[in-house]
Amino acid sequence: xxxxxxxxxxxxxxxxxxxxxxxxxxxxxxxxxxxxxxxxxxxxxxxxxxxxxxxxxxxxxxxxxxxxxxxxxxxxxxxxxxxxxxxxxxxxxxxxxxxxxxxxxxxxxxxxxxxxxxxxxxxxxxxxxxxxxxxxxxxxxxxxxxxxxxxxxxxxxxxxxxxxxxxxxxxxxxxxxxxxxxxxxxxxxxxxxxxxxxxxxxxxxxxxxxxxxxxxxxxxxxxxxxxxxxxxxxxxxxxxxxxxxxxxxxxxxxxxxxxxxxxxxxxxxxxxxxxxxxxxxxxxxxxxxxxxxxxxxxxxxxxxxxxxxxxxxxxxxxxxxxxxxxx
Amino acid sequence: xxxxxxxxxxxxxxxxxxxxxxxxxxxxxxxxxxxxxxxxxxxxxxxxxxxxxxxxxxxxxxxxxxxxxxxxxxxxxxxxxxxxxxxxxxxxxxxxxxxxxxxxxxxxxxxxxxxxxxxxxxxxxxxxxxxxxxxxxxxxxxxxxxxxxxxxxxxxxxxxxxxxxxxxxxxxxxxxxxxxxxxxxxxxxxxxxxxxxxxxxxxxxxxxxxxxxxxxxxxxxxxxxxxxxxxxxxxxxxxxxxxxxxxxxxxxxxxxxxxxxxxxxxxxxxxxxxxxxxxxxxxxxxxxxxxxxxxxxxxxxxxxxxxxxxxxx
Numbered sequence: 001x002x003x004x005x006x007x008x009x010x011x012x013x014x015x016x017x018x019x020x021x022x023x024x025x026x027x028x029x030x031x032x033x034x035x036x037x038x039x040x041x042x043x044x045x046x047x048x049x050x051x052x053x054x055x056x057x058x059x060x061x062x063x064x065x066x067x068x069x070x071x072x073x074x075x076x077x078x079x080x081x082x083x084x085x086x087x088x089x090x091x092x093x094x095x096x097x098x099x100x101x102x103x104x105x106x107x108x109x110x111x112x113x114x115x116x117x118x119x120x121x122x123x124x125x126x127x128x129x130x131x132x133x134x135x136x137x138x139x140x141x142x143x144x145x146x147x148x149x150x151x152x153x154x155x156x157x158x159x160x161x162x163x164x165x166x167x168x169x170x171x172x173x174x175x176x177x178x179x180x181x182x183x184x185x186x187x188x189x190x191x192x193x194x195x196x197x198x199x200x201x202x203x204x205x206x207x208x209x210x211x212x213x214x215x216x217x218x219x220x221x222x223x224x225x226x227x228x229x230x231x232x233x234x235x236x237x238x239x240x241x242x243x244x245x246x247x248x249x250x251x252x253x254x255x256x257x258x259x260x261x262x263x264x265x266x267x268x269x270x271x272x273x274x275x276x277x278x279x280x281x282x283x284x285x286x287x288x289x290x291x292x293x294x295x296x297x298x299x300x301x302x303x304x305x306x307x308x309x310x311x312x313x314x315x316x317x318x319x320x321x322x323x324x325x326x327x
Numbered sequence: 328x329x330x331x332x333x334x335x336x337x338x339x340x341x342x343x344x345x346x347x348x349x350x351x352x353x354x355x356x357x358x359x360x361x362x363x364x365x366x367x368x369x370x371x372x373x374x375x376x377x378x379x380x381x382x383x384x385x386x387x388x389x390x391x392x393x394x395x396x397x398x399x400x401x402x403x404x405x406x407x408x409x410x411x412x413x414x415x416x417x418x419x420x421x422x423x424x425x426x427x428x429x430x431x432x433x434x435x436x437x438x439x440x441x442x443x444x445x446x447x448x449x450x451x452x453x454x455x456x457x458x459x460x461x462x463x464x465x466x467x468x469x470x471x472x473x474x475x476x477x478x479x480x481x482x483x484x485x486x487x488x489x490x491x492x493x494x495x496x497x498x499x500x501x502x503x504x505x506x507x508x509x510x511x512x513x514x515x516x517x518x519x520x521x522x523x524x525x526x527x528x529x530x531x532x533x534x535x536x537x538x539x540x541x542x543x544x545x546x547x548x549x550x551x552x553x554x555x556x557x558x559x560x561x562x563x564x565x566x567x568x569x570x571x572x573x574x575x576x577x578x579x580x581x582x583x584x585x586x587x588x589x590x591x592x593x594x595x596x597x598x599x600x601x602x603x604x605x606x607x608x609x610x611x612x613x614x615x616x617x618x619x620x621x622x623x624x625x626x627x628x629x630x631x632x633x634x635x636x637x638x639x640x
Contacts, residue, residue: 103537120545
């Protein structure tokens with residue numbers, strides 16, 4: 001197997017609070033293969049956004065990455081100097097965010113913001129404007145020559161997200177981190193943006209980390225999936241394996257809460273309770289208090305990620321769940 | 328944008344009218360009889376009455392106000408009761424030095440305040456931040472006259488470093504430049520603190536915005552992130568707040584001019600009020616408030632220039 005583009009190992013991101021350090025990301029290990037899409041799924045507050053900001057080394061204060069490594073083609077990003085890290089950001093690893101409404105600076109034109117991204121990574125060129133137009137055209141923005149001189153408020157949400165993507169891809173990054181890229185958009189626009197990301201991936205061969213709480217988006221986009229819960233990866237598999245044969249009770253719960261057209265149901269299943277906050281984690285398995293299959297042993301120790309099949313792991317002592325159900 | 332500015336200009340008219348009306352009424356409340364002042368302490372009641380009729384002071388208030396507005400519209404601000412010089416002439420002579428002093432104060436106070444505020448915001452919680460904020464609170468708390476007196480006593484009198492009485496010619500001459508230093512330091516000194524504090528708050532606010540995170544994710548240097556993305560956006564509220572603080576600065580100018588015997592509109596106003604020279608006092612009020620309205624108008628236009636979202640509106 002080819003070496004992964006990005007390998008995250010034992011990553012731990014902590015926040016200092018008045019009641020001591022709390023870990024938003026707690027010992028996460030993941031690999032992003034070249035040219036493929038890794039989906040990271042979880043409820044809000046599970047640490048998936050902090051994970052992506054940790055990769056970019058943009059964790060807001062008072063947070064910091066406390067342990068682990070993030071290797072991009074073998075080079076640990078966490079040990080780079082600030083200047084080296086800057087050239088990685090936007091150059092090799094780019095990021096787009098959830099809120100296209102607020103992620104662009106309202107006082108600069110679209111063109112200036114794209115050109116600025118290009119200037120950050122190469123000595124100035126005369127044809128920057130043409131290249132910015134080209135970048136907009138690549139994300140299928142009509143009349144890019146005119147759009148270039150417009151301000152973000154003159155564009156719709158979908159258009160702004162396209163601009164964000166154009167800006168992120170301006171320097172041909174190897175990895176795009178998309179943090180809930182379609183959550184703030186309405187459904188038709190959402191589909192267009194996902195299609196666009198897929199097309200651009202096919203064109204450029206970049207890898208994508210797609211962070212979402214929407215399993216539908218994962219099913220459509222991801223090759224591999226990691227399910228996160230309370231700062232940890234609880235299940236990891238190829239997208240196909242995860243949807244056909246989910247092993248962790250939390251994944252089962254998530255899948256149970258997606259409405260389906262081919263099944264008649266009066267009520268959607270929901271997982272009772274909420275993700276525990278990082279400063280009030282239960283002992284042992286963090287999902288145990290909400291888990292329908294939990295037994296006393298679950299609270300004894302944190303279950304490690306166990307490989308149940310080739311490339312399919314789950315952090316649950318009761319997995320595979322068929323047995324738990326049978327028992 | 329042009330429409331926006333015209334709209335603001337139209338809105339300034341009722342404000343100016345209000346200022347004139349209040350200024351006029353205030354002068355009626357003052358326990359001074361203009362006719363008596365004009366006639367002098369030894370005049371007979373008959374003479375005082377004659378002067379009163381002559382000045383139109385025996386008419387009802389609304390007639391007086393109407394006549395006042397009518398004269399004003401023709402550029403006639405009246406004549407000083409004390410020395411018979413036209414008010415407009417006195418104002419014309421003093422407005423230059425006042426503008427000069429304001430400019431000399433703002434030209435260093437605003438950039439310094441913005442720089443300090445930005446620095447403090449970026450290094451929030453650091454020792455530098457605390458020192459800057461302590462300085463700025465001190466700047467807000469120290470009265471203008473006190474700072475002026477301190478500077479006069481030490482820099483001017485004890486150490487004999489700089490002149491501290493009056494204006495010594497245009498700023499670009501060496502004497503004129505030296506003479507304006509202490510007044511400008513005094514008036515600007517009390518302005519640095521508020522500007523620094525407002526800038527710090529505004530920059531802190533913008534630094535946590537999503538688009539600043541985007542700027543960092545693009546790989547921009549911290550310098551560009553702070554200057555082009557944080558400060559540039561923070562200037563929108565800062566400019567507005569500075570505009571509002573200019574009124575405060577005008578008050579400071581009155582005090583500074585008095586303390587340093589600076590021949591400006593502020594000192595003229597104080598002198599006129601102390602000597603019950605009502606037309607002169609009214610004239611200075613008009614000039615000072617027109618200045619305030621003008622500055623706010625300028626801020627509105629500047630605001631639209633800084634925020635592209637305002638241009639379309």
